[in-house]
Amino acid sequence: MIEFQSLANSIFAVSVPVLVALYMLKLNRKTVKVPNVAFLKMIVSENRGSSLFKRLTSNILLLLEVLFLAALVGALMNPGRAGLSVVGKRLVLIVDNTITMTTAEAGGETRFETAKKEALEVLAANPNSSVSIIELSNYPRLAANNETDFRAAAAKLSAVSQTHFRPDWRFAFSLAEGLASEGQNPEIHAFSDFSSFSVAGISTVPGKVRHFYHVTGAKTRNVGISEFDITADPETGSAAQEIFFTVKNYDDYEVSFPVSVTSGGAKLYSSVFTLSARGSESKVLKRFGGGGAVRIEIAFGDSMPQDNVRSGSAGEGDRLSVLVSSERPYFYDAALSAAGGLAVETVPPGVPRSIYRNREFDLVVTDDSAEIAESSKYRCANFVAICPPDGFMGIKYGEWDYDVTFRAPSFPYEYMRSMDLSDIYVYRARRALATGSFGEIAFGSGGVPLFMRLARFDSSVFAVMFDPRQSNFPLKTAFPIFFSNVAGAVRNLVSAPEIFNIGSDNRMRLRRIYPAIRGPKLVVRDDGSRDVAEIDVSSLKSTDLLRLPPLTATGRYRLFNASAGPSARPVAEFYLNAPVGAVLSIKPGRVPGPARTAPAASAPAFEASHVSFAPVLILAALLLLLLDWIYQNFKVFFRGGGDA
Amino acid sequence: MRFWEDPEFRKKLDTVRLIMKNRARGLRFGENRSRYFGRGIEVSHLKNYAEGEDVRFIDWNSSFRLGRIFLKVFSETRENFIYILLDRSASMEFGSPETKFTTAVKTAYCLAHTALSGFNRVVLAEFSDTLISARTVGRTDINGKFAAVMDSPPAARPTSFERSFGEFFAKFRRRGVVFVVSDMVDAPLSAIERLPRMALAHNFCVVQVSSPEDSALPESGEFKFEDSETGETVEISMTPDIARRFAESYSAFSTGVSKKCLRYGGHYFRLPCGSDPAVAVRGIMLGAGMGLAGND
Numbered sequence: 058m059i060e061f062q063s064l065a066n067s068i069f070a071v072s073v074p075v076l077v078a079l080y081m082l083k084l085n086r087k088t089v090k091v092p093n094v095a096f097l098k099m100i101v102s103e104n105r106g107s108s109l110f111k112r113l114t115s116n117i118l119l120l121l122e123v124l125f126l127a128a129l130v131g132a133l134m135n136p137g138r139a140g141l142s143v144v145g146k147r148l149v150l151i152v153d154n155t156i157t158m159t160t161a162e163a164g165g166e167t168r169f170e171t172a173k174k175e176a177l178e179v180l181a182a183n184p185n186s187s188v189s190i191i192e193l194s195n196y197p198r199l200a201a202n203n204e205t206d207f208r209a210a211a212a213k214l215s216a217v218s219q220t221h222f223r224p225d226w227r228f229a230f231s232l233a234e235g236l237a238s239e240g241q242n243p244e245i246h247a248f249s250d251f252s253s254f255s256v257a258g259i260s261t262v263p264g265k266v267r268h269f270y271h272v273t274g275a276k277t278r279n280v281g282i283s284e285f286d287i288t289a290d291p292e293t294g295s296a297a298q299e300i301f302f303t304v305k306n307y308d309d310y311e312v313s314f315p316v317s318v319t320s321g322g323a324k325l326y327s328s329v330f331t332l333s334a335r336g337s338e339s340k341v342l343k344r345f346g347g348g349g350a351v352r353i354e355i356a357f358g359d360s361m362p363q364d365n366v367r368s369g370s371a372g373e374g375d376r377l378s379v380l381v382s383s384e385r386p387y388f389y390d391a392a393l394s395a396a397g398g399l400a401v402e403t404v405p406p407g408v409p410r411s412i413y414r415n416r417e418f419d420l421v422v423t424d425d426s427a428e429i430a431e432s433s434k435y436r437c438a439n440f441v442a443i444c445p446p447d448g449f450m451g452i453k454y455g456e457w458d459y460d461v462t463f464r465a466p467s468f469p470y471e472y473m474r475s476m477d478l479s480d481i482y483v484y485r486a487r488r489a490l491a492t493g494s495f496g497e498i499a500f501g502s503g504g505v506p507l508f509m510r511l512a513r514f515d516s517s518v519f520a521v522m523f524d525p526r527q528s529n530f531p532l533k534t535a536f537p538i539f540f541s542n543v544a545g546a547v548r549n550l551v552s553a554p555e556i557f558n559i560g561s562d563n564r565m566r567l568r569r570i571y572p573a574i575r576g577p578k579l580v581v582r583d584d585g586s587r588d589v590a591e592i593d594v595s596s597l598k599s600t601d602l603l604r605l606p607p608l609t610a611t612g613r614y615r616l617f618n619a620s621a622g623p624s625a626r627p628v629a630e631f632y633l634n635a636p637v638g639a640v641l642s643i644k645p646g647r648v649p650g651p652a653r654t655a656p657a658a659s660a661p662a663f664e665a666s667h668v669s670f671a672p673v674l675i676l677a678a679l680l681l682l683l684l685d686w687i688y689q690n691f692k693v694f695f696r697g698g699g700d701a
Numbered sequence: 702m703r704f705w706e707d708p709e710f711r712k713k714l715d716t717v718r719l720i721m722k723n724r725a726r727g728l729r730f731g732e733n734r735s736r737y738f739g740r741g742i743e744v745s746h747l748k749n750y751a752e753g754e755d756v757r758f759i760d761w762n763s764s765f766r767l768g769r770i771f772l773k774v775f776s777e778t779r780e781n782f783i784y785i786l787l788d789r790s791a792s793m794e795f796g797s798p799e800t801k802f803t804t805a806v807k808t809a810y811c812l813a814h815t816a817l818s819g820f821n822r823v824v825l826a827e828f829s830d831t832l833i834s835a836r837t838v839g840r841t842d843i844n845g846k847f848a849a850v851m852d853s854p855p856a857a858r859p860t861s862f863e864r865s866f867g868e869f870f871a872k873f874r875r876r877g878v879v880f881v882v883s884d885m886v887d888a889p890l891s892a893i894e895r896l897p898r899m900a901l902a903h904n905f906c907v908v909q910v911s912s913p914e915d916s917a918l919p920e921s922g923e924f925k926f927e928d929s930e931t932g933e934t935v936e937i938s939m940t941p942d943i944a945r946r947f948a949e950s951y952s953a954f955s956t957g958v959s960k961k962c963l964r965y966g967g968h969y970f971r972l973p974c975g976s977d978p979a980v981a982v983r984g985i986m987l988g989a990g991m992g993l994a995g996n997d
Contacts, residue, residue, distance in 0.1 A: 092792035
């Protein structure tokens with residue numbers, strides 16, 4: 058992308074339409090009748106050749122002059138290569154060199170090497186800046202401070218080495234904020250896979266310092282080694298060493314995978330780990346004799362890719378539309394109506410329910426086993442499933458349980474927060490077992506799940522494990538509250554989060570903003586009203602998801618119609634936050650020693666100014682001027698020579 | 702008042718007589734020498750008398766001197782065919798102080814009048830892209846016929862020497878003298894190519910009527926020049942150089958016509974519009990070697 062240093066000089070572009078207007082006036086020639094034009098035709102070379110050629114040649118002069126003016130105006134605007142910022146910045150680069158960065162990606166390159174390459178690109182793109190580099194490890198260290206020499210900064214960056222520690226993001230960002238506050242135009246760039254990243258204690262609200270997050274590494278393998286350490290065994294003396302490692306599953310489902318540990322090429326340990334959702338397992342191994350690199354390998358087989366799709370900004374506004382799909386809908390209809398703020402629609406008896414699947418609802422309430430099983434075919438993403446069938450999301454039923462008392466949850470259930478659950482009991486419920494796919498589970502007495510929620514980024518399934526009509530559950534008071542809370546959760550889900558994260562596949566629902574879209578393209582502008590990306594929406598329907606472009610800076614962004622002027626209202630806005638802590642699989646091949654000493658900086662070769670295209674444009678303008686002159690005088694030369 | 706009613710014009714016109722070098726081929730009596738023998742006033746030669754011949758033409762002097770009877774044989778004077786080809790194309794409307802067409806008509810009138818005074822047969826043919834009309838002009842109706850020509854403006858048609866001359870040659874096969882009164886300019890500039898064909902059929906004289914517009918253009922400004930005959934346009938930014946080159950082109954063209962005429966035994970006379978036609982005709986005659994100064 059080209060950036061212009063003197064954009065105000067674009068006012069001179071007015072000369073182009075003026076030139077065209079003058080040319081039009083010139084074309085409005087005075088018509089004079091003459092006895093014969095045969096002699097003129099012999100003289101004027103413009104009148105030779107085909108009519109198409111005549112038309113083209115008659116405009117060549119205008120074309121040349123317009124190009125000349127365009128080149129001149131372009132030179133006045135002083136364009137430069139995109140990224141080569143003319144602005145002197147205070148850059149602080151946080152380079153992650155923790156254990157997870159040892160992961161070798163598909164191309165064979167480790168994440169650490171990729172991160173350093175990206176950091177080097179940022180360095181090269183900001184030649185006028187002073188650079189500080191922070192090594193991120195358990196104790197963040199300053200690798201370079203206030204370096205203004207590009208080569209020296211690059212050398213110090215390349216000297217940053219891999220460690221086997223865990224990161225301390227909070228300390229690193231505190232240090233970075235402190236360093237950044239010293240100079241003008243401060244920016245903090247973090248290069249990491251953000252495996253253990255947490256925004257707690259880190260200011261992600263864009264203020265004076267802008268934060269850029271450069272995510273490296275794949276996002277589909279979410280099982281990894283979160284801890285790794287080799288220490289001398291205190292019990293057996295220095296001859297033995299303890300190898301400590303922790304494998305963690307960051308997925309929302311249970312996975313099994315083989316783990317093997319080798320020491321100096323010899324196999325030390327091999328086993329199959331089965332980890333529940335977000336569970337972890339640690340091992341301590343002993344090795345004798347020491348020496349040789351320790352290698353921990355995780356071989357993946359059938360692990361499912363993470364559903365990392367988020368969406369937001371799709372709320373219709375005040376009223377949620379709810380569909381009740383049941384043979385006996387009156388109970389649910391009454392309970393939903395009592396909840397208030399909901400537009401309830403009921404599937405009439407005898408009407409095929411499949412025709413409702415493509416219609417837009419915010420919530421579907423159903424006790425129909427067949428429809429619950431087909432929930433993936435609905436356009437609506439939020440379900441309240443009453444008595445879901447055996448096998449739904451891993452649910453398995455057992456015997457009937459009578460007089461099930463409700464146990465108060467030890468952790469919050471958002472959708473039942475305002476319900477007094479302590480006094481509630483259910484007359485009869487089947488014993489149910491659920492897999493880890495369900496996040497929030499409210500148990501009855503004897504460990505019988507009564508409410509479960511499968512929460513995903515863009516949808517939710519609320520499962521009610523009993524039939525409220527067959528129990529003595531206090532229906533008239535509790536169920537409207539339940540539905541009201543579910544509606545609140547759905548409303549939050551579909552309307553509130555216009556907040557996305559760097560590194561995620563961020564998608565925005567088009568439904569709400571679709572009427573405001575004019576033209577085939579949207580422009581993404583940051584808080585400084587700078588165009589940062591363009592999105593083609595010509596092929597999207599109102600029900601589609603709008604994929605947001607990959608952005609690296611946190612802060613507020615706005616979407617504008619590309620055809621609209623600068624003062625137009627935005628179509629939508631969203632916030633981009635720091636990456637979510639998604640831990641990824643790693644294969645540490647070696648544990649390096651302490652960091653090497655940084656090599657001495659070479660001779661200063663720091664570029665003092667940005668690479669401007671203005672001289673090239675001025676040369677082009679001069680060339681065009683010469684061509685123009687040659688063209689205007691060509692006929693005279695040619696004809697004169699012919700007569701001679 | 703018509704121009705021919707002007708006493709001064711008549712006076713000038715009467716001083717010109719047409720004498721043809723070529724032998725007349727007409728059938729009727731005229732003032733031109735012909736290849737025919739018969740009645741006349743100029744004795745051509747003597748011949749032996751044969752019985753029955755008219756004794757009034759016996760040359761008694763020769764008869765007595767030589768002892769035989771000789772009869773005088775007279776050479777006859779016959780009429781000659783004068784064809785006047787008058788250009789009526791749209792380009793003839795230009796000119797100042799009078800149009801080329803007016804000058805051409807006056808010149809044609811003078812030519813016709815002079816020819817008729819010498820007892821010749823005059824055919825006035827008008828052409829543009831085709832032969833518009835061709836009519837015999839006599840001494841009694843010359844004024845009327847030229848009045849009709851004057852009253853009808855030039856046709857808004859292009860010039861086609863190829864077609865109009867072709868039609869003329871097909872219609873008038875008797876050899877005579879052709880006066881082409883025209884600006885000699887058509888779209889393909891093909892007048893020169895027609896002259897050899899004309900030289901085969903007739904004696905000819907080209908009277909090229911010219912106007913300032915033929916050779917002078919503005920030296921500066923943006924113009925769209927429209928051809929008065931074809932409507933074709935040429936857009937050009939005029940410069941002194943282009944104006945000069947235009948004038949040179951026209952001059953070169955006129956010189957080319959002139960050289961071609963002389964090469965094929967014809968005559969050429971350039972006549973700026975507004976010229977005195979009587980004087981011009983005298984010049985034409987002298988230039989062509991067939992004029993005779995009268996009593997002026």
